[in-house]
Amino acid sequence: MSKAVVLALLSAGLFCAVGKAQAVSAELQCQLQVPAAVHGTSVWYQMGYPFNLTANNLGLLPGSTLYQMAEQAFGLWQQGVSETAVMAQVSQRCASFSAVELNREYSFFEEEGNTPTHLTACGDMTTTVVQSFALLDGQPLTLSNFKAVIIGEEQKPAITRLIVQAFNLKQQGQLETAILEQTFAYCQQQSAEFKQQLAAEFYAE
Structure with missing residues (x-):
């Protein structure tokens, strides 16, 4: 199994775990969601996937905060922006969301393969x-x-x-x-x- 596939599987597992998290502070949600959006989209972008299929592979619910940040990150990857800059811009976007918004469901993945x-x-x-x-x-x-x-x-x-x-x-x-x-x-x-x-x-x- 290639490194890219392994990373993709790890990314999917991360999104499942994050998506089912209990209500926490906006700061903690951003600590979880920003890396998930940035690294998750990076994996699939590098493999040549479009955003709509990337979002589905990551189990993202359209309109959710994580979906919006992933879409932003994906667009930045397409522009050739550096990882540091992508992380900074997505972090700024995350800071604009309220704790209520960030704690809403954003993954359709179910644990233990029950999706x-x-x-x-x-x-x-x-x-x-x-x-x-x-x-x-x-x-x-x-x-x-x-x-x-x-x-x-x-x-x-x-x-x-x-x-x-x-x-x-x-x-x-x-x-x-x-x-x-x-x-x-x-x-x-x-x-x-x-x-x-x-x-x-x-x-x-």
């Missing part, structure tokens, strides 16, 4: 689909070949929809980060029923 699978299916399946372009191994880039390397001959309609979405973006000449971003966004826009079906198809493997 509902429909919340993680879009992120996990999007990553699997896009990484599967490399598995074609010299085969022509056709929809049938691409589908075959992911699900073979199995009938998995929800997964197939994401395969088609990613394939079409690839055919348009989109880069991997853009394909990740747009395929994940497409998945997130689907119904709760679709996400539950996707989870059933993906995690059954």
Whole structure:
């Protein structure tokens, strides 16, 4: 397992622990949330992930304080800002939040692997689909070949929809980060029923 993956797993564990913390002072919350936002986004940014998928991989609830700080940190990484400067700017942002705001729930991760699978299916399946372009191994880039390397001959309609979405973006000449971003966004826009079906198809493997 690569260092980046190990760091990502540690980051996810940190977000789970932080997100379930009991109410504490704003100062302590910032001591927890700022490094989580800065280091958590750094890991996924370096691996070429877009922000929407990064936030999902970190279990962030949209609109939460940690989500807002992570979004700020990610934008600063994209600008090539140094880690020291990113930490300083995110710390300043954190100081603008009240203790009440900082103590609100900001992670959908549950402890001991009990996170509902429909919340993680879009992120996990999007990553699997896009990484599967490399598995074609010299085969022509056709929809049938691409589908075959992911699900073979199995009938998995929800997964197939994401395969088609990613394939079409690839055919348009989109880069991997853009394909990740747009395929994940497409998945997130689907119904709760679709996400539950996707989870059933993906995690059954």
